[in-house]
Amino acid sequence: MFWDTASIAYDLVENIYNSKANNSVTDYVASLMDKDDKVLECACGTGMFSVKIAPKVCHLTATDFSYGMLKKAKKKLRKLDNVVFENADITSLRFEDGSFDKAVAANVIHLVDDPKTALSELRRVVKPGGLIIVPTYIHVGDSKAANVFNKAGAGFKRHFDSGSYPLFFMDLGISNAGFHICEGRMSCDVAVFRNI
Numbered sequence: 001m002f003w004d005t006a007s008i009a010y011d012l013v014e015n016i017y018n019s020k021a022n023n024s025v026t027d028y029v030a031s032l033m034d035k036d037d038k039v040l041e042c043a044c045g046t047g048m049f050s051v052k053i054a055p056k057v058c059h060l061t062a063t064d065f066s067y068g069m070l071k072k073a074k075k076k077l078r079k080l081d082n083v084v085f086e087n088a089d090i091t092s093l094r095f096e097d098g099s100f101d102k103a104v105a106a107n108v109i110h111l112v113d114d115p116k117t118a119l120s121e122l123r124r125v126v127k128p129g130g131l132i133i134v135p136t137y138i139h140v141g142d143s144k145a146a147n148v149f150n151k152a153g154a155g156f157k158r159h160f161d162s163g164s165y166p167l168f169f170m171d172l173g174i175s176n177a178g179f180h181i182c183e184g185r186m187s188c189d190v191a192v193f194r195n196i
Contacts, residue, residue, distance in 0.1 A: 021184020040100040042090040043108035047073030063088035091117045098127045106135045135190040
């Protein structure tokens with residue numbers, strides 16, 4: 001699997017290439033957390049968001065489809081006792097309805113074949129009134145970086161920019177999302193909406 005292999009150098013590439021956007025977006029997402037929150041993180045990768053979310057919440061369930069990514073994330077967060085890690089598919093979550101106060105699915109929605117099902121699953125497992133937070137990289141100009149990652153095997157299914165990302169949510173019937181852009185070499189747009 002591409003992501004198992006990519007986990008070996010993922011942090012190095014992310015920290016060198018896109019540190020400005022990554023620091024900004026992880027800080028922003030962490031600012032949306034509260035100390036009593038029970039949070040689900042889908043596609044936690046090597047723990048870039050997890051390390052900032054976990055210290056601010058009551059409990060974090062960090063999931064990823066890639067065992068290689070989970071192994072790296074577990075190592076980073078080994079000293080925290082409020083985090084559990086699980087292998088999971090965002091389009092078929094094993095959690096009961098309304099299990100979480102908030103869910104974060106960062107930099108994954110452009111990779112899944114069926115984003116509608118992925119968002120439906122997030123809505124199912126988050127309590128009514130809870131927050132769903134979906135950051136994704138957006139592309140400006142010719143998207144050279146995205147093309148490089150895709151050629152390496154990342155498997156992007158779609159590319160978003162600051163105009164198409166809000167429309168994507170509207171097309172899926174989610175009209176209450178707000179958006180916050182964190183700028184960098186590959187800027188990130190954070191969609192945030194209350195579960196209804």
